[in-house]
Amino acid sequence: MDDVTRVAETLLDAYESQLRALVPLELPWGAVVERDGPLVRTHYGTHATVHHAALRDDLAGLIRRQQELFAARCEPVEWKVYSHDAPLLGESLRAAGFVPGPERALLMADIAKVPSPEDLPPGMRIRPHLPGERERLRRRAAVVPEQRRPLSELEADGTARGTGSEMEILLLEYDGRILDAVWIERVGGTDFAAIGGITGPRRELLQAAAAWAEWRGVRQVFRHRTPRHLVAEAPGSLVPAYAATGFHAIAQVSTYRWAPAGEPARDRPAKQLLSDPEHDKIWKRFETRFEVTYETAARGITEPPASATWHLDAVEHPDDPLLAEVETIIERGLRASARPGDRLYRLKWYVSGSRIDPTRVGGPGQPRWTSYAYLVDEHVIQVTEDLRMGTFGNWWEASLCVFGQELLTHVDEELTELLGTVLRRGGRPVGNVWSFGP
Numbered sequence: 376m377d378d379v380t381r382v383a384e385t386l387l388d389a390y391e392s393q394l395r396a397l398v399p400l401e402l403p404w405g406a407v408v409e410r411d412g413p414l415v416r417t418h419y420g421t422h423a424t425v426h427h428a429a430l431r432d433d434l435a436g437l438i439r440r441q442q443e444l445f446a447a448r449c450e451p452v453e454w455k456v457y458s459h460d461a462p463l464l465g466e467s468l469r470a471a472g473f474v475p476g477p478e479r480a481l482l483m484a485d486i487a488k489v490p491s492p493e494d495l496p497p498g499m500r501i502r503p504h505l506p507g508e509r510e511r512l513r514r515r516a517a518v519v520p521e522q523r524r525p526l527s528e529l530e531a532d533g534t535a536r537g538t539g540s541e542m543e544i545l546l547l548e549y550d551g552r553i554l555d556a557v558w559i560e561r562v563g564g565t566d567f568a569a570i571g572g573i574t575g576p577r578r579e580l581l582q583a584a585a586a587w588a589e590w591r592g593v594r595q596v597f598r599h600r601t602p603r604h605l606v607a608e609a610p611g612s613l614v615p616a617y618a619a620t621g622f623h624a625i626a627q628v629s630t631y632r633w634a635p636a637g638e639p640a641r642d643r644p645a646k647q648l649l650s651d652p653e654h655d656k657i658w659k660r661f662e663t664r665f666e667v668t669y670e671t672a673a674r675g676i677t678e679p680p681a682s683a684t685w686h687l688d689a690v691e692h693p694d695d696p697l698l699a700e701v702e703t704i705i706e707r708g709l710r711a712s713a714r715p716g717d718r719l720y721r722l723k724w725y726v727s728g729s730r731i732d733p734t735r736v737g738g739p740g741q742p743r744w745t746s747y748a749y750l751v752d753e754h755v756i757q758v759t760e761d762l763r764m765g766t767f768g769n770w771w772e773a774s775l776c777v778f779g780q781e782l783l784t785h786v787d788e789e790l791t792e793l794l795g796t797v798l799r800r801g802g803r804p805v806g807n808v809w810s811f812g813p
Contacts, residue, residue, distance in 0.1 A: 386483040387459070387625040389604055393565040396428045400563040403532035404729075405643030405742050416441065419531075420644045420735060420742075423450040430460070434467040442471060446635035457481065458627035465631070473631040476521060479608045481626040482617045486568070486605050489585035489621045493578075501583045504544040504556070506650035512544060512556055515574055521630070523608040524571035526558045533647040542571075545583050559584045561602055570607035576616035585620075644735035644742050648720075648728040657720050657760065664762050669724040672754045673771035678802035682778035683787060685794040690773070693751055700793055701775065705748045705766060708777075708785035709733050709757070718760040721746040723753055749775050774798060 396415045398408055407418040414427045414437070423445050430437070445452045454473060456465050465475065492501065504512060509530070516526035529542055542560035546553050555575035561568045568588035573580055588602045608628055609617055618624070648654040662668055665676040678684060690698045709719060713733035721729045729745050737744035746757050749768035758765030764779020776799075777783055777790070791797060797805055 383623045383625045386485075386604065386623055389566065390481070390483060390606060390625065391428065394562065394567060394606065396426050397562070397565065402742070404647050404745070405531070405645035405731075405736075407740060407742055411441070412437070414441070416444070418448060418450060419528075420448075420450070420640050421642065422639065423448070423452045425452060425454040430464055434463055435471070438467055438471045438473075442633065442635070445633075446637075449635060449637040449639050451632065451634035451639055454631045454633075456629055456631055465629075468631045468633075471633070473633040476630045476632065477610065478627045478629045479521065479610055480614050480617075480624045481628045482607045482609060482614070482622040483625050484585070484605045484617075484620070484622040486585050486588050486603055489605065490582055492582040492586055495579065499547070499549045499554075501545055501547055501579060504546055508546075508553075509544075509650060511553075512546075515556065516558070516572060519572060519574050520610040520612065522572035522610070522613075523569060523606070524558075524560075526571060529558055529560060529571045530649075531643055531646060532560075543587055545580055545587065547577055547580050555580060557581065557584050559587060561588065566601075566603040568602040568605050570605065573607075573609075573613065573616075576613050578616050578620050581616060581620040581622075640735075642732070645731045645745050646729065648730055653730070654720075654722075654728050657758070658722060660762060661722065661756060661758055665767075672724065672769070675769050675772060675774070676767050676776065678776055678799060679778050680801045681780040681783060682776055682799075682801055683783060683790075683797050684774050684776040684799040685790055686773060686798055687749055687768075687775050687794070688773040689794075690749070690751060697793070698749060701749065701790065702747055704786050704789045704793070705757075705777070706737060706744050706746075708782050709746075709764075710737060711785045712764060712779070712781040713759075719746055719765075720756075720758055720760065722756040722758070723750075726753075 396413065398410060398415055402408055403417075403419070405420055409416045409418070413430055414425055417424045417426075425441060441452065454468060456468065456475070469475070495501070513527055513530075526544070532542070542558065544556055544558045547555045555573065555577045557573040557577070557580040558571045559568060560571065568584075570581070570584055585605055588605060605622070607617060607622065614624065667676045687698070687701070710733050713719070715734065717733055719731050719733050721731075731744070731746055736742050747755065748757055748766040749755065750770055752770055754770060755768045756765065759779075764782040766778070767776040769776070777786055799805060
């Protein structure tokens with residue numbers, strides 16, 4: 376066995392032991408991860424993926440069971456098959472109606488052995504992307520050959536994950552013009568960082584991706600495990616650039632796809648909003664309708680006729696059991712009041728927000744509920760896209776306003792029983808507030 380083969384086998388062993396059949400430490404936004412024997416299924420609502428290590432017994436029955444589950448959710452499925460998997464796996468998938476895509480090289484490198492970024496010609500530089508460039512980058516990334524992970528999916532996973540699964544988009548720029556881009560993430564709980572894709576065969580960007588993976592400032596945040604390996608998947612046109620950067624081709628991989636009958640959902644059940652136009656749009660509409668800004672939020676919103684406001688001064692810290700009960704009541708009410716197609720936004724001034732479909736979040740087999748009604752140190756808003764119902768948590772007044780008749784019908788009695796007499800109804804005091812003077 377020569378040295379190149381030995382290195383490739385060592386890298387493949389690390390890949391097999393850590394990345395295949397991995398259950399992530401922090402779930403992607405809007406996703407449900409389920410283990411089924413040797414398989415790990417990820418349901419994104421829009422589609423699903425299957426990952427696994429070695430498979431041996433009753434492949435036909437195992438595949439059929441997955442198809443039944445994905446059909447029940449109306450999710451197209453992607454199933455990666457590797458050149459070192461048993462040949463029977465690909466045969467069984469094809470027999471079940473799966474269609475294989477083009478083969479790609481599975482590539483790995485030891486980060487420490489990737490050359491440092493080279494000096495660039497005058498006028499050329501590598502830099503992180505800016506939020507305002509994301510839409511343009513998404514369009515560009517959408518037309519490149521299939522690689523490990525589409526940029527759109529990596530972004531939808533969320534960038535504020537707490538277990539070190541940060542992601543970044545690095546750009547190669549010349550005289551202010553973007554030449555190419557690479558997107559990369561750290562895989563929490565493993566020794567790996569992963570290149571999702573690259574728009575062109577640029578050694579400079581691959582070197583920069585390796586440098587980002589071991590960047591000292593990020594490493595201080597990523598306390599659990601320091602990445603040692605970099606993994607990627609690439610079509611033949613990109614492989615030479617990877618090889619010249621120190622990557623080894625350790626296997627071939629192909630994505631098999633199957634789609635059940637029906638129209639899949641277009642959006643995940645939950646989404647983190649980062650510089651998204653819809654985030655700014657809903658903010659402006661809310662501020663106009665409820666006559667509130669960041670500067671006036673302490674005085675509250677203009678509470679509509681169908682609203683009630685309760686004191687939350689008994690809540691002193693985020694883990695207060697009383698607050699947990701309030702959130703449970705609000706969540707249950709929002710789910711019961713939701714209409715098909717509803718979008719519920721969670722908003723905080725000058726902070727990233729989120730969006731969920733209340734009918735597809737928080738129930739059995741669904742992603743967790745990511746919205747909330749009250750914080751002890753920030754104003755927070757929940758509101759449907761049509762502004763017909765929601766909540767406003769005013770930490771300065773220590774109050775919670777619930778608005779919208781549909782929602783009030785479901786939560787009024789329970790919240791009053793839990794929190795006591797209502798402060799205001801329709802924006803008017805109801806007689807339980809101290810006043811001074813005659």
